[in-house]
Amino acid sequence: MNPAVKPPEQVLIVGCGDIGRRVARLWQAQDIPVTGLARHVEPLDEAGIPARVADxxxxxxxxxxxxDGALICYFAPPPPRGDQDPRMQHFLQALDQQGARPQRMVYISTSGVYGDQQGGIVSEATPANPQVDRARRRYHAEQTLRQWGRERHVPVIILRVGGIYGPGRLPVRRIRKQVPMVHEALAPLTNRIHAADLAAICVAAARRGRADTIYNVSDGDESNMTAYFNSVADFLGLPRPPLIEMDEARQTLSEGMLSYLGESRRMDTSRLHEELGIELQYPTLQIGLEATCQNDRDEVRGTRDEGG
Structure with a gap:
């Protein structure tokens, strides 16, 4: 396990969605001041997080x-189109204009930057090969931030994250609509992490991550996309999605879902555990779904269909 660095005096979270708010609460529990940068302050006010409005x-x-001197957790997504991330560029340019030098920066990227590995194992040494624009945008943000950090001697830690699941992140709407999935034998391998574990990993990366280093983030519980959808349906007491062949899927499913179905990989998370000392609260999908669904299955909501 890497030695811990000095705790931050303050934390700036850029992009305060579900993960950002979870991370904010973890730092606040350590009595460290947190500011959230967001377009709208209402969700942060409700969460008790001081907010700065920015776009x-x-x-x-x-x-x-x-x-200046703060830990920056950059969780904001790139724009929805293009193959670059101008938002990251705008943010770093603003830091330069103000002469601000953060203590460290943690960026959430995606395992999608590895592209299709046909089920092969990917470590952090595996060359990036993003094959769709959503992954190219993330990789561009990674490269931009890492270069900026090297030039200004600011430690940058990159988290390449598989599909995130948890409360509000289950494909409930899709399952209720009975949108089909491909047969399990055709489904790609997926990598997943519970939202609570990801938040804890973000804090651990800030405390123990090595400068200019990438960490693969997944629970290591191998599965495939169809098995995931079936497990969610079973836990919620809903009918499983109907199954179709790949030819029909290409005519039926959304472009976004097809892009996930076209990629398969398994993530090696040895560095995550060895260097950050991570012990997952939800090491398997079974445990994570039990925790997510146990209170009231009829009230579980989710609209996101995510790959990994």
């Missing part, structure tokens, strides 16, 4: 960021 698409809004 990463509008560089003029990124003035006087509370970033």
């Amino acid at each position: 990463l698409d509008d560089p003029a809004s990124l003035s006087a960021l509370p970033a």
